Amino acid sequence: MTPLPPPGAPLEHYVSAAPFDPMSVEAASAELKRVYQASQLRLMWWKFRQHRLAVASAVLLAAFYLMILICEFLAPYNLHTRNMDFIYSPPQRVRLFHEGQFVGPFVYGRTMTLDMETLKREYADDRTDIQRLRFFCRGDAYKFWDVIATDIHLVCPAEGGEMFLLGTDRLGRDVLSRIIYGARISLTIGLVGISVSFLLGIVIGGLAGYHGGVFDLIVQRIIEVIQSLPSIPLWMALAAIMPVTWSPLVIYFGITIILGLLDWTGLARAVRSKLLALREEDYVLAAQLMGANSSRIIGRHLIPGFMSHLIATATISIPGMILGETALSFLGLGLRPPITSWGILLTEARSVSVIAFYPWLLFPMVPVILVILAFNFLGDGLRDAADPYR
Template sequence: MNKPLPEPGAELEHFVSTAPFDPNSMALHVEQERAGMTTSQWRLMWWKLKRHRLAVVSLVFLAVMYIAIALAEFLAPYGLETRNLDAIYAPPQQVHLFHEGRFVGPFVYGRDMTLDMDTLRRVYVDNPDQVNPLRFFCRGDEYRFWNLVDADLHLFCPAEGADAFLLGTDRLGRDVLSRILYGARISLTIGLLGVAVSFVLGIIVGGLAGYHGGWIDTALTRVTEVLQSIPSIPLWMAMAAVIPITWSPILVYLCITLILGLLDWTGLARAVRSKLFSLREEDYVTAAQVMGAGSGRIIGRHLVPGFMSHLIASATLTIPSMILGETALSFLGLGLRPPITSWGILLTEARSVNVIAIYPWLLFPVIPVILVILAFNFLGDGLRDAADPYK
């Protein structure tokens, strides 16, 4: 028996009725409808980003990290170069709350040190008879906050006459936790400064190539392809090795930043070029040309702002490579140099396999490196999805 033909539109009604319900998508649609035609691209991008929970968590984590580098002197329990010759290569101390069943609050046990005459290693053993409570908002090592104000206030300090090395010490008896906090200021800011340099170069080179086309596009594209074909690490090493040893640490820091920025703009330039190829034929570009606007004004005021969200997402994904570049150069001894401290310089203490096997806590600086790189990658993925108009 032949079945009757469905009425027009019945298939569509059946598909709509059986389509899975997405509450997040519905909530986003309601917010967009309420905002009406006044909703900006940035607000739509924020609504989409909020749906990417891993990206939001990464954004919060990175915000906390950058706030922490602004307060590094306050958060660090010790000064950057404070040494304790009685605690060389001391292992991390565990924080306790209870002592013999009684609540004491955050404290660490004192330690007794002996020298192993067979291996000539220092052996540290907890002394349960010494209970050293941690002090909060206390007076400790003096420092010059942002090189402007003299202060000695710290978030937490060891008890009077005692020590508290939560992540252990290095070969000079310096607190690893304090040095990680100080090193974060260099490692995290060098990524932002480097991406600022590459951002400007990428927009200029990609904008000229994509807007003008012709021989300008051919020449700039060939230069970009040549730079992309050279392995990054050897090129960084070659340029970093040219830096004179006599330069001050600040000049070395600025030079490493410029090197990272000058060699990492090619991907952003290609993205800008491809976008401008599709936008330069639009009517509003033709109208701007008829009114006498120059190419610089058309690119900077009319074309680039239209896909700035995509550029920000691309720049966010570029920052991790610059942080890794600085860490690799400093680890190899070709990047930043003491007295400047970065995560890469801290990892130079763990270059030997024997040192890692005996003092594994010297690898702790690699943990914030991994967490920050993952956070930037997750945030970049979220921003890229949020900037996509087809999602």
Template sequence: MNQSVSLPPAGAPLPHFVAEGVFDPQQADKLTKAQERVYLASQLTLMWWKFRKHRLALASGIFLILLYASILISEFLAPYNYQTRHTDFIRTPPQSVHLFHEGQFIGPFTYGLNATLDMSNLKRNYSENTQQIFPVRFFCRGDSYRFWGLFEGNLHLVCPSEGGTLFLLGTDRLGRDMLSRIIFGARISLTIGLIGIAVSFTLGIVIGGLAGYYGGLFDLLVQRTIEVVQSLPTIPLWLALSAIMPPSWSPILVYFGITVILGLMDWTGLARAVRSKLLSLREDDYVVAAQLMGAGTPRVVFRHLVPGFMSHLIASATIAIPSMILGETALSFLGLGLRPPITSWGVMLNEAQNINIVVLYPWLILPVVPVIAVILAFNFLGDGLRDAADPYR
């Protein structure tokens, strides 16, 4: 399989055509297989070799790939439909899955639940009824749903037996399964960052690229605009922009409205980075050559200049996406972002605003766990990509 390849040790003599900076294809047969693999590798291959040495970044990348792949089949992965209410099991604590009953192996199953009401604090208390055993089923028929809103289905990866319950992360104030809502909420919270970054990158690259390429008065106006936007407090501005959205808008329109707001507020940092790069590159010989050959401004900027620092843009994207996920979570938590019946991690955390509720039902704050995990994964991935793309490392 793949053999470990490393560069020659420090001080070791290089082939004369490599040491002199001139590659002669006719001399390639003088390279060993290991040297040939290194010296003839493409830039992307070299970046991949460096990136896979960053174990934490590699693990974070795999985690994010699996997470984004899961949103394609959220309906199948969730035990219940995210809108299904179990009125007899309101604010149920997380259930345990058992394998053995009285020393006998049965397989994954849950016990039945007995509910009592504590009149001192009006809290429902649940206890396991060990006389009722409900095996956990796999690849089973359960709650019906519309897959991506297109066609009906009821196939689930896992679901309880008839008459049983499977609340692995508990239920909320309406008796809805928390795990199912977190799985469905991932589709909104994760994609809002991707769409928002598309808006942000389009504005940042276009405006920053033109400012860096032309300079002069246009550059001055862009810089002053960026300074004004960056001087505005972020959270109050988000609140003001989200508050002007009509309450009659459908959840889908609100969703796209939030993504546009997040994109409009995040382009300034990227625009400055693109401007500074283009200011340093626009006088290079290959840019002058392209201009002399008759290439127009869009071709020079987007065909010749932007690819020169694409690695920086990729690293910037992995850092910007978490900020947009946090922005949507903050707006929804404050009640000014996405609204029911649509669900996201921020909408779910909106129910955990009351500290008294959190003390009595701590599992209601569980949606913050995937938020933290995704933010950390994106940051670790960004560190790995930045190190892999850095030509000076």
């Protein structure tokens, strides 16, 4: 018997699976019945599962967000640990073999010389100094989520040794550890910002689309004004008015609110256009006759009808907020030390001469690019899965 296509495949595949085999036709009918009786969520999952790039992006993002929960454990060094003997040390290569013999994961020790003409530190591997890496080991002390005091790390350098897999910065701080710590801020600011944007977009767009009239006219003019302003100068202006006396935590929430306040317009227009079409449906009239108020009709009957589209839209909007925070921090108007984000790490590479001599300071760009691409691919997959009958 010819094998059947997977669940969620286009219906014509079932028809052409085995046109002359009665057993195949019977099995295909059972599959069609299962498809027609499946819930909307199951149909979306079948459709999303076929988008392999979106599934891979979802796995990558899940790994990133799980990482921020245990970043202290994953980072080899503490966030502010300085190694003054290894300022601007280039990345070290992890090796398994030494002179043809298997040793296990290790790095070579380093010697530093100072070029008296250029005053540049030059590092060279000492092949006689084999420093084996330790796993689930004791290293720099830290407080896990500022609650539990411990010093357990996933990987540590050898006793008395050094391990800088992505190099160090101008203060001798490990770039890899700072990237891992910075992920907690850069990834969460997008989620918090989209929550603000989601709330404003649904409430304002929902009221404008459901009631219409003067309120809808005013909302549309406000949206047009906000969308006509250039984003980056507006971000810079709003970020610049925050007092320098504010604590880093307050600055974090201030930047988040700014990003959310400027990103709700596109979502509000999408909600408004949907509600303009759905408010004429018979079930809306039935809810009105039963005495339901506007908030209940919008929240319980209209919004759930296209929630999948809103989720896809929100997923695509998160990268814009991450880029916004990165840009503001890179320009010195966003988050401020001691808070660390990927944008703050990139401020180390604002000079062309620094990039020319120490290109590894651009490594924080790599997770930014990966996360932005993953969110965009995930949004494409969710957008396709939101309409499984297409």
